[in-house]
Amino acid sequence: xxxxxxxxxxxxxxxxxxxxxxxxxxxxxxxxxxxxxxxxxxxxxxxxxxxxxxxxxxxxxxxxxxxxxxxxxxxxxxxxxxxxxxxxxxxxxxxxxxxxxxxxxxxxxxxxxxxxxxxxxxxxxxxxxxxxxxxxxxxxxxxxxxxxxxxxxxxxxxxxxxxxxxxxxxxxxxxxxxxxxxxxxxxxxxxxxxxxxxxxxxxxxxxxxxxxxxxxxxxxxxxxxxxxxxxxxxxxxxxxxxxxxxxxxxxxxxxxxxxxxxxxxxxxxxxxxxxxxxxxxxxxxxxxxxxxxxxxxxxxxxxxxxxxxxxxxxxxxxxxxxxxxxxxxxxxxxxxxxxxxxxxxxxxxxxxxxxxxxxxxxxxxxxxxxxxxxxxxxxxxxxxxxxxxxxxxxxxxxxxxxxxxxxxxxxxxxxxxxxxxxxxxxxxxxxxxxxxxxxxxxxxxxxxxxxxxxxxxxxxxxxxxxxxxxxxxxxxxxxxxxxxxxxxxxxxxxxxxxxxxxxxxxxxxxxxxxxxxxxxxxxxxxxxxxxxxxxxxxxxxxxxxxxxxxxxxxxxxxxxxxxxxxxxxxxxxxxxxxxxxxxxxxxxxxxxxxxxxxxxxxxxxxxxxxxxxxxxxxxxxxxxxxxxxxxxxxxxxxxxxxxxxxxxxxxxxxxxxxxxxxxxxxxx
Amino acid sequence: xxxxxxxxxxxxxxxxxxxxxxxxxxxxxxxxxxxxxxxxxxxxxxxxxxxxxxxxxxxxxxxxxxxxxxxxxxxxxxxxxxxxxxxxxxxxxxxxxxxxxxxxxxxxxxxxxxxxxxxxxxxxxxxxxxxxxxxxxxxxxxxxxxxxxxxxxxxxxxxxxxxxxxxxxxxxxxxxxxxxxxxxxxxxxxxxxxxxxxxxxxxxxxxxxxxxxxxxxxxxxxxxxxxxxxxxxxxxxxxxxxxxxxxxxxxxxxxxx
Numbered sequence: 054x055x056x057x058x059x060x061x062x063x064x065x066x067x068x069x070x071x072x073x074x075x076x077x078x079x080x081x082x083x084x085x086x087x088x089x090x091x092x093x094x095x096x097x098x099x100x101x102x103x104x105x106x107x108x109x110x111x112x113x114x115x116x117x118x119x120x121x122x123x124x125x126x127x128x129x130x131x132x133x134x135x136x137x138x139x140x141x142x143x144x145x146x147x148x149x150x151x152x153x154x155x156x157x158x159x160x161x162x163x164x165x166x167x168x169x170x171x172x173x174x175x176x177x178x179x180x181x182x183x184x185x186x187x188x189x190x191x192x193x194x195x196x197x198x199x200x201x202x203x204x205x206x207x208x209x210x211x212x213x214x215x216x217x218x219x220x221x222x223x224x225x226x227x228x229x230x231x232x233x234x235x236x237x238x239x240x241x242x243x244x245x246x247x248x249x250x251x252x253x254x255x256x257x258x259x260x261x262x263x264x265x266x267x268x269x270x271x272x273x274x275x276x277x278x279x280x281x282x283x284x285x286x287x288x289x290x291x292x293x294x295x296x297x298x299x300x301x302x303x304x305x306x307x308x309x310x311x312x313x314x315x316x317x318x319x320x321x322x323x324x325x326x327x328x329x330x331x332x333x334x335x336x337x338x339x340x341x342x343x344x345x346x347x348x349x350x351x352x353x354x355x356x357x358x359x360x361x362x363x364x365x366x367x368x369x370x371x372x373x374x375x376x377x378x379x380x381x382x383x384x385x386x387x388x389x390x391x392x393x394x395x396x397x398x399x400x401x402x403x404x405x406x407x408x409x410x411x412x413x414x415x416x417x418x419x420x421x422x423x424x425x426x427x428x429x430x431x432x433x434x435x436x437x438x439x440x441x442x443x444x445x446x447x448x449x450x451x452x453x454x455x456x457x458x459x460x461x462x463x464x465x466x467x468x469x470x471x472x473x474x475x476x477x478x479x480x481x482x483x484x485x486x487x488x489x490x491x492x493x494x495x496x497x498x499x500x501x502x503x504x505x506x507x508x509x510x511x512x513x514x515x516x517x518x519x520x521x522x523x524x525x526x527x528x529x530x531x532x533x534x535x536x537x538x539x540x541x542x543x544x545x546x547x548x549x550x551x552x553x554x555x556x557x558x559x560x561x562x563x564x565x566x567x568x569x570x571x572x573x574x575x576x577x578x579x580x581x582x583x584x585x586x587x588x589x590x591x592x593x594x595x596x597x598x599x600x601x602x603x604x605x606x607x608x609x610x611x612x613x614x615x616x617x618x619x620x621x622x623x624x625x626x627x628x629x630x631x632x633x634x635x636x637x638x639x640x641x642x643x644x645x646x647x648x649x650x651x652x653x654x655x656x657x658x659x660x661x662x663x664x665x666x667x668x669x670x671x672x673x674x675x676x677x678x679x680x681x682x683x684x685x686x687x688x689x690x691x692x693x694x695x696x697x698x699x700x701x702x703x704x705x706x707x708x709x710x711x712x713x714x715x716x717x718x719x720x721x
Numbered sequence: 722x723x724x725x726x727x728x729x730x731x732x733x734x735x736x737x738x739x740x741x742x743x744x745x746x747x748x749x750x751x752x753x754x755x756x757x758x759x760x761x762x763x764x765x766x767x768x769x770x771x772x773x774x775x776x777x778x779x780x781x782x783x784x785x786x787x788x789x790x791x792x793x794x795x796x797x798x799x800x801x802x803x804x805x806x807x808x809x810x811x812x813x814x815x816x817x818x819x820x821x822x823x824x825x826x827x828x829x830x831x832x833x834x835x836x837x838x839x840x841x842x843x844x845x846x847x848x849x850x851x852x853x854x855x856x857x858x859x860x861x862x863x864x865x866x867x868x869x870x871x872x873x874x875x876x877x878x879x880x881x882x883x884x885x886x887x888x889x890x891x892x893x894x895x896x897x898x899x900x901x902x903x904x905x906x907x908x909x910x911x912x913x914x915x916x917x918x919x920x921x922x923x924x925x926x927x928x929x930x931x932x933x934x935x936x937x938x939x940x941x942x943x944x945x946x947x948x949x950x951x952x953x954x955x956x957x958x959x960x961x962x963x964x965x966x967x968x969x970x971x972x973x974x975x976x977x978x
Contacts, residue, residue: 210934285931291908292891292933379909385892386907419795421805425815450894450929452886452905452912455841459834466826473822474815476784481814483791484730486805490796498788505784509777512826516773516833518766518840522755522901525894525929589754591898593929596937600925644802675804 080134082165092128096120114278115298119371122305126265134167135258156249157658167261169253171242172656174260176556178235179549181260182228183625185267189223192216194618199597201611203604213597215281215299219270222286222303225403226310227267229541233406234259234317236548237345239556241321243649243656244339246330246665246682251323255316262313266306273302285595287396290377290388294369301370304363311360314402318352321345330648330682332667337681339647339671340429344409347433351398351405351440359395362388386453393444401440403537405433407544408475411497414547415479417645418494419486422672425478432471439468449520458517465515472508476501492566496547499574503539507532510585525595528588534581546573546624553631554638558655561635565627569620576617583610646681647671661685730794737786738779745778759899759924759945761881761917762840766901769836773829840902841915844881850874852884854893854906857935859926868958874926874943877951881917894930897943905930918945 076083100117104110130136141148156170157163164177196216199207208216238256242249250256273281279297282288286303293300325346329338338346365388368374375381377388416423423429442464445457479501488494510532513519523529546569553561583606588594592603599607641650648665649656665682673679750771758764795805851862852874861871876882886895888906895914896903899922904914928939946954 210937214931214934214936283933289892289931292931295891379907383909385909419805420803422807422809424808425810428810428815428819450903450905452907452910459830459837462833463830466830467823469826470819470823474819477818478815480784480787480791481808481811483788483795485808486791486795487801487803488792488796490792498792501788502785505781509780512829513770513773513777516769516829518833518836519770519773521840521903522766522770522898524903525896586754591756591896591927593896593927593937595931598937673807675807 080132080137080167082133084134085129085132088132089125089129092125093121095128096124099124115301116371118276118298119301119305119367122269122301126262126269126309129265130258130261133261135261137167138254167257169249169257170658171238171250171253171256172556174256175235175237175239177260178231178238178263179556181263181267182232182235185223185227185271186232187625188267188271189220189228190618190621192220192223194614196220197611197614200599200607202608203599203601205598208597210597211280211283214283214285214595215274217595218283218285218303219273219281222270222282222306223267224537225286225399226307227263227270229403229537229545230310230314230399231263232545233345233348233403233541234314234321236410236545236552237321237341237406238317240552240649241342241345242324242328243555243652243660244342244647244671245325245328245333246648246661246667247324247328248660248664250320251328252320256320259313259316259320262309262316266310266313269302269306269309273299273306276302287392288363288366289392290366290369290385291379291383293366294377301367304367304370307363308360311356314352315356318349318356321349322353325349330665330667332682334667336427336430337667337670338430339409340412340423340426340433341406341409343430343433344405344407344412347437348402348405351402351437354441355395355398355402357395358391359399362391362395365391386448386451389448389451390444390453393447394441397444397447398440400536401436403541405436407500407541407548408433410544410548410551411479411500413645413647414493414497414551415482416672416674417551417643417647418489418491418497419483420489420644420674421482421486422670422674422676423478424481424484425474426670426672428474429478432474435471436468439464439471443468446515446520449517450524462515462517466512469508469512476505476508491550491563492561492570493547493551495567495570495574496543496550499570500540500543500547503535503543503577507535507540510535523588525593526588527584527592527594530594531581531584531588534584538581539577546570549628551643552649553628554642555649555654555656557632557635558638558653559631559633559635560638560642561631562627565623569623569627572620572623573617576613576620579613580610580617646673648682651682651684730790733790733794734783734786737789738782741782741785742779745782746775749774749778755901756898757920757922758901759897759918759920759922760901761919762915763899763901763919765836765839769833772832776825776829843883843915844917847881847883847915848877849883849885851887852895852906853887853889854895854928854932854939855889856891856933857928857939859895859928859939859941861941863955866955866959868955871958872941874941875951875954876916876918876943876945877948878918878921878945881915884914884916886912886914891932892930893928893932893939895926896929897924897926899924903929921945921947 077087078084097117100113100120101111104113104116131140138148156168156173158168158170158173158176164173164180168174168177195208196213199205199213238250276297276299279299282296282299282303284293284296284300288300288303293304325338325342365374365376369376369378375383377383377385379385412423412429443461445453445461446465449458510528514523514529514532550561550566553559587603587606590603592599638654640653643650651665652660661684663685665684667682669680671681673681755767755770758767849864851864853860853862858872859874861874862869863871884895886904886906888908890908892908893906894903895906897916900916900918902914902916904912906912922945924943924945926941926943928936932939
């Protein structure tokens with residue numbers, strides 16, 4: 054709340070520093086770089102000294118690299134300025150009050166420094182995630198190139214195992230989870246009528262942990278001995294505890310990504326609970342806010358478990374702790390319980406924000422209220438609770454105690470009920486609407502079909518006997534890609550197209566958007582659809598080589614994957630060119646009701662000149678006289694104006710590029 | 722132009738759903754998605770798969786039906802700046818579409834539970850085979866026949882087997898797709914899986930759990946044969962094994978606990 058009431062203090066009078074000194078010592082990337090090196094040197098010295106004192110062989114490469122992986126990123130975060138405020142406070146130096154003077158981005162360079170503006174951070178998150186989306190995608194293309202034919206052609210099996218491990222880790226920890234955090238970062242404070250997130254400095258720090266994690270995971274390929282981590286994103290012990298050095302890049306990288314996740318989630322929770330505009334009750338929150346509220350609860354409760362699982366692996370690896378070494382009494386299966394206790398809820402962490410996006414897009418593009426708004430919100434909470442009771446369905450063939458299987462099957466199938474409520478409510482929202490089939494809407498409809506397929510195959514996998522056959526086969530690979538690409542990434546595309554005008558102040562090219570949707574939709578199905586059949590025919594997953602009988606479909610999938618990858622270039626071309634040269638976006642191009650559309654595009658630095666007053670639900674399309682919120686100066690108008698007159702011409706803000714505040718007031 | 726036989730959109734949804742379900746059911750039931758059935762458990766598991774697949778086809782067809790009709794019927798006409806019908810919900814409909822899926826999944830869960838109990842049922846005169854998984858090979862020990870360290874899995878048709886799975890290093894997973902069953906081999910504990918082969922032939926045992934560099938090559942041949950063929954093989958193994966290294970991949974002796 055401090056940000057909302059922050060007062061402008063006169064800038065502290067300091068001796069102006071020379072430019073060179075400022076570059077070297079100011080909080081920026083250069084200071085981040087040299088402090089990273091300093092951190093590495095510190096870590097090196099620490100290991101050497103400690104080992105010398107202990108009488109060990111002094112130059113142990115694995116130990117040195119491991120400590121560097123922990124220390125250097127922390128030094129980097131200090132260098133980039135993530136701790137400046139708290140550092141000054143701790144040593145008693147005068148702190149710089151958060152006066153928002155650093156808010157906003159005036160040039161592209163502003164995206165490469167610590168910035169506490171939620172809108173800048175949202176874009177930093179989104180762009181970073183798309184960068185790693187490209188990296189992860191390239192890794193997948195290399196995998197498909199190797200799998201185009203049986204036998205070994207391009208990469209050896211060690212490299213192959215590294216490819217799919219890094220691909221999955223990047224796509225999960227650096228793409229899907231943070232990109233939702235990025236979109237929500239931008240949109241949610243606007244949606245709830247807040248000037249920023251509750252903890253802007255924490256927000257900035259959360260973001261800067263991400264490139265650390267991503268670079269660490271990607272850099273694992275340069276490890277000379279053994280290459281990248283190659284035990285899958287699941288890193289099952291004891292394979293992971295015995296793996297070469299590259300594994301530490303995952304084990305430690307996940308800590309940074311997870312910390313980022315948890316801090317962002319706390320930020321969202323506090324923001325949503327305490328910073329809603331007057332009148333924005335929980336039952337007036339847009340469903341994207343509900344979705345991120347629920348997701349943040351999941352993150353806060355679940356993510357410590359993956360951190361724990363990887364700490365135990367790290368302790369096994371670095372200090373020979375033997376948590377998972379059966380010959381010393383360790384318990385191998387306990388790793389999987391801890392890991393999936395996070396990683397199943399993580400599936401919902403990767404899906405619920407997408408549900409929120411779809412609700413926004415479908416309501417605005419159908420010009421209808423969300424069907425069953427309260428059930429939509431409650432089903433999110435139902436998924437949250439049930440999501441913690443199903444983890445062992447990943448372990449039906451793991452050899453764990455058998456009695457847990459049937460209860461977990463029942464709870465898993467039960468999740469189909471709230472999920473089904475959501476899908477049917479979206480369909481009912483379409484019914485008798487006025488559907489504008491533009492790119493965000495098409496991705497939303499594509500999401501409904503693809504996610505339904507993914508959900509259905511999920512029910513089949515929940516049935517224990519079917520799972521006994523299909524687990525660890527390509528059927529599972531198909532299922533997760535239908536859920537995470539056809540599900541999550543489709544919602545990401547829907548959301549990015551939908552909020553692109555708001556985020557950049559420019560319109561994207563609709564024609565390129567349509568081309569992108571249709572090629573993606575087709576390419577997605579031709580790439581991942583046949584994987585169902587490969588799995589049913591008996592092809593195991595995570596294999597660098599396969600029996601000749603699978604060759605036909607694998608070649609087909611590899612060719613599809615190559616085309617599918619290429620058509621994503623249309624998206625990036627559209628985004629980059631439109632961001633730079635696209636036509637100026639009006640404040641509310643979609644004539645939507647939620648608050649973020651009632652300010653200019655891009656929004657003013659402080660979002661709202663005056664905190665809005667929320668007076669109704671967020672999706673009251675077609676309801677005469679219904680108003681979601683009142684902005685500056687419109688209060689009197691609403692007091693007298695509700696229900697007067699008729700549809701006053703163009704009910705939307707297509708015409709005005711500026712504030713567009715008056716859109717909230719519907720004149721029916 | 723108004724279509725002369727303009728039907729109610731709900732009728733169109735029903736028609737599309739029925740048509741898609743019919744086509745989908747024919748495809749699901751007539752394309753041989755799964756490998757041949759070679760165990761007594763496979764038939765029941767495949768029936769469960771078929772039932773779930775047909776139910777899935779129906780659900781997907783219904784979703785597609787509503788979606789297609791919505792897109793065709795309710796898409797925005799050029800210049801239409803109006804709003805849709807402001808329907809906020811319908812309690813009765815919501816109760817129905819909460820209850821019916823709940824009933825369907827309850828049925829699916831009960832059915833799956835019954836199949837699970839059946840396929841894991843212990844049968845009289847079951848023979849035990851020790852399966853040892855090690856990066857990146859399988860070895861088999863037959864307690865009754867005194868065969869150790871065999872590199873091929875030989876089974877007698879129509880005999881119920883209990884495989885006791887041991888892992889020497891990391892996780893592995895025992896999977897013969899034609900038998901349908903799968904179970905991880907876990908270091909430090911013995912897991913088990915029951916299979917009754919019912920069909921003569923040669924199959925491949927594959928490792929289904931990522932186990933390292935050679936994961937994709939960790940396979941073994943499985944031969945289901947008649948008793949006489951099996952006995953000849955077992956005798957040959959008995960002669961070869963004590964001499965040391967006689968088995969096909971006899972280097973790794975299984976740990977019999």
